[in-house]
Amino acid sequence: AIENGINGWLRYAPLSNDQRPPNLRLPGAIMALSTNKTSPVYTAGQELQAGIKSILNQTLPLYHELDEWLGSTILVATTGQFHGVEPAATLADDGYLLRVRPGNVVIMGQTERGALYGAFDYLSRIAQGRFSDADLIANPDAPIRWVNQWDNMDGSIERGYAGASIFFRNNTIPEDLNRVSQYARLLASIGINGIVVNNVNANANLLTDANIDGLGRIADAMRPYGVQIGISLNFASPQTLGGLSTFDPLDQSVISWWVDKTNRIYRRIPDMAGYLVKANSEGQAGPLTYNRTLADGANLFAKAVQPHGGIVMFRAFVYDNHIDPADLKADRAKHAVEFFKGLDGQFLDNVVVQIKYGPIDFQVREPASPLFANIPQTNTAIELQITQEYLGQQSHLVYIAPLWKTILDFDLRADDQPSLVRDVVAGRRFSNKRGGYAGVVNVGTNTTWLGSHLAMSNLYAYGRLAWDPNQDPQALLEDWTRLTFGSDPLVLGVVTEIYMASWPAYENYTGNLGIQTLTDILYTHYGPNPASQDNNGWGQWTRVDHDGIGMDRTVSTGTGFSGQCHAEVAEKFESIETTPDDLLLWFHHVNYTHVLKSGKPVIQHFYDAHYAGAETAQTFPITWESLRNKIDTERFNDVLFRLRYQAGHSIVWRDSICQFYYNLSGIPDGTGRVGRH
Ligand code: GCW
Numbered sequence: 001a002i003e004n005g006i007n008g009w010l011r012y013a014p015l016s017n018d019q020r021p022p023n024l025r026l027p028g029a030i031m032a033l034s035t036n037k038t039s040p041v042y043t044a045g046q047e048l049q050a051g052i053k054s055i056l057n058q059t060l061p062l063y064h065e066l067d068e069w070l071g072s073t074i075l076v077a078t079t080g081q082f083h084g085v086e087p088a089a090t091l092a093d094d095g096y097l098l099r100v101r102p103g104n105v106v107i108m109g110q111t112e113r114g115a116l117y118g119a120f121d122y123l124s125r126i127a128q129g130r131f132s133d134a135d136l137i138a139n140p141d142a143p144i145r146w147v148n149q150w151d152n153m154d155g156s157i158e159r160g161y162a163g164a165s166i167f168f169r170n171n172t173i174p175e176d177l178n179r180v181s182q183y184a185r186l187l188a189s190i191g192i193n194g195i196v197v198n199n200v201n202a203n204a205n206l207l208t209d210a211n212i213d214g215l216g217r218i219a220d221a222m223r224p225y226g227v228q229i230g231i232s233l234n235f236a237s238p239q240t241l242g243g244l245s246t247f248d249p250l251d252q253s254v255i256s257w258w259v260d261k262t263n264r265i266y267r268r269i270p271d272m273a274g275y276l277v278k279a280n281s282e283g284q285a286g287p288l289t290y291n292r293t294l295a296d297g298a299n300l301f302a303k304a305v306q307p308h309g310g311i312v313m314f315r316a317f318v319y320d321n322h323i324d325p326a327d328l329k330a331d332r333a334k335h336a337v338e339f340f341k342g343l344d345g346q347f348l349d350n351v352v353v354q355i356k357y358g359p360i361d362f363q364v365r366e367p368a369s370p371l372f373a374n375i376p377q378t379n380t381a382i383e384l385q386i387t388q389e390y391l392g393q394q395s396h397l398v399y400i401a402p403l404w405k406t407i408l409d410f411d412l413r414a415d416d417q418p419s420l421v422r423d424v425v426a427g428r429r430f431s432n433k434r435g436g437y438a439g440v441v442n443v444g445t446n447t448t449w450l451g452s453h454l455a456m457s458n459l460y461a462y463g464r465l466a467w468d469p470n471q472d473p474q475a476l477l478e479d480w481t482r483l484t485f486g487s488d489p490l491v492l493g494v495v496t497e498i499y500m501a502s503w504p505a506y507e508n509y510t511g512n513l514g515i516q517t518l519t520d521i522l523y524t525h526y527g528p529n530p531a532s533q534d535n536n537g538w539g540q541w542t543r544v545d546h547d548g549i550g551m552d553r554t555v556s557t558g559t560g561f562s563g564q565c566h567a568e569v570a571e572k573f574e575s576i577e578t579t580p581d582d583l584l585l586w587f588h589h590v591n592y593t594h595v596l597k598s599g600k601p602v603i604q605h606f607y608d609a610h611y612a613g614a615e616t617a618q619t620f621p622i623t624w625e626s627l628r629n630k631i632d633t634e635r636f637n638d639v640l641f642r643l644r645y646q647a648g649h650s651i652v653w654r655d656s657i658c659q660f661y662y663n664l665s666g667i668p669d670g671t672g673r674v675g676r677h
Helices: 040-056 112-127 178-189 209-225 252-268 294-308 332-343 401-408 421-425 456-467 473-485 489-509 567-574 581-587 602-625 633-665
Strands: 029-032 073-078 096-101 104-109 134-138 144-148 194-196 228-233 274-277 311-315 351-356 379-385 435-440
Touching (some): 029 040, 040 073, 040 104, 040 112, 040 178, 040 209, 073 112, 096 112, 104 112, 112 134, 112 178, 112 473, 144 311, 144 379, 178 456, 209 228, 252 294, 274 294, 294 351, 351 435, 379 401, 401 473, 401 489, 421 435, 456 473, 473 489, 489 602, 489 633, 581 602, 602 633
Parallel strands (some): 029 073, 073 104, 144 435, 194 228, 228 274, 274 311, 311 351, 379 435
Antiparallel strands (some): 096 104, 096 134
16 A cells, blocks of 8 residues: 555655656666675666656566666666766765666666665656756765664664564564565665664663574665664673673673674674664663773774674763752753763774764754764764654654754854864764764654654655755755655645744744753653753753743853853853844743843743744644645545644643743733733
8 A cells, every 4th residue: 555654755656647758768678787686786676667667657677687688778786887987986985876868877876775876866856757867976975874763672662653663572573574674675765874773772682692693684684775784782781691790891701792792793794784882871881880981881892893894883872860950060961071072082983972963852952962073083973863752752743854954054163163063973074984874763563654654754854864964954855745745736835834834833832942842851751841841860951940941051150061162152152142042041041031132021932932833833734634635535634633633732732831931930921811810
């Protein structure tokens, strides 16, 4: 069933006659130059054949060896195999050349995986009715373009909103991995080349021989799509699984244990991408237990995977979740830099420090993490979240690409020079060899993958941005829409209108002015609960009281966080005058009556923004209604149901937040909406 969502944006819906050029001259055959069924080049041939059949109702014969066919072709090959087309020199790792001429198409990858990316690009053009000649070289901006799954071995998924795991069931890896292959297909189509399949809160039992074989089957299922697998490690495994008395990273028995495990894994999965490690954070074990540094911990694994060409993604999400709210200098936002800055230069060169985009935790608005510019001698990757943990858990539509773009374009001004986050993680800014992107996705067994048709736009945009962060989120959305719902301009207009309004609306009806999302912090991370933010050890504080709100993170009177930024950025955030309104309460504590740059007092802005956000959300189902009979009823109704829910829940949000701050401040809404009962 095409409409149930399993194909995502790879539906290959048939083009109507008016979308097809009358003199369409497709080549006579597909020539995918590999006879190896696990090669992405081979996969590319099959994908092209199936896609063209579905979109254009034309069956092109598929060949794998040059002497099988002498006519015109769609030729798929790697630079190493084929020297007829010149600009190969300008292709980077995983890049491709796509040359489309009437009756003749060349798709040449710098790697086999690159060739598959070129095939997907070509198919995406056809599916969108774009038949013009093309001659392009596409290179990825960064080598690491991974997704992370937070799947537990019992089949549950931490912060997953789409059913059970496709990777694990009953503490093993299931026999049927069909969905795993299909996921790899989607990932490859947007340029993703790696996946960490298990939760960063990792279970040591993943490393038993039986499970290593299961991981091998996962890798086998994804290999034809060029997606390499990696795994999250539990730092204490040598003790809990291996029975050693210690997990001290400098202990010889521990080192040998990890080397042996790693060698076993690579025997089964020679192309394993590497490890992901969450250590000394939120109760996870780590090297600090033995007074070893985080770099000692990371390097332990880096040495083990180094002979196999693997890498270690080491998470910077290290913080103390028992900090004292009474301490006005305490600030969770400072922890990443405090833990990592002094270690710069100590990580081996196959370690990449994986940094969440903001200093706190995937909030609706944060400044970019200053850590990106504090460890110039260290490879870095940015961690983004496709699963909408704090952003409405797929029950609210929030198109997140504009948020990501804001962070990727954030200029950290290291040494007063342009230092965009995207240039740092690409390795350009500080001349690092590795770096890139990690996106927490958490797809599940639900046929829509993420639990909502609309949420798939975020996965699509994530991959495309990781490939080229210069792209415009709206343009990516339009591509996704044409591929998902077709090219009807009305559909395009409606989807664009709703989507582009969605992040600003969500920010408005949840937490604005940089105060964070204001959701329940302690358990669900869903729904309004501003009271839960303060007076606990988690440190996502708002410092709210009867007079004012906001966390003073200045150097002069606050926690000193702003001093972790480079001079120009630090100066800007140090002063209320130069801090933009949308981050005001992230950096400053002000009275409710403080007047914003907009001319409004803070409290009135809160009321107005919450009303405006909810009002926008209420237009979503109405706007969507205009698509009745323009798209299939199954998806039309499913989306309508969700948008109606969101419209209602936005009112719950609006009223809870407005009432909470009215009760604290005692200041009524100037327009009389809040405070009269
Ligand atoms: O945001 C928090 C989540 C945890 C998650 C943690 C992390 C996997 O609430 O569920 O654990 O971040 O990123 O490690």
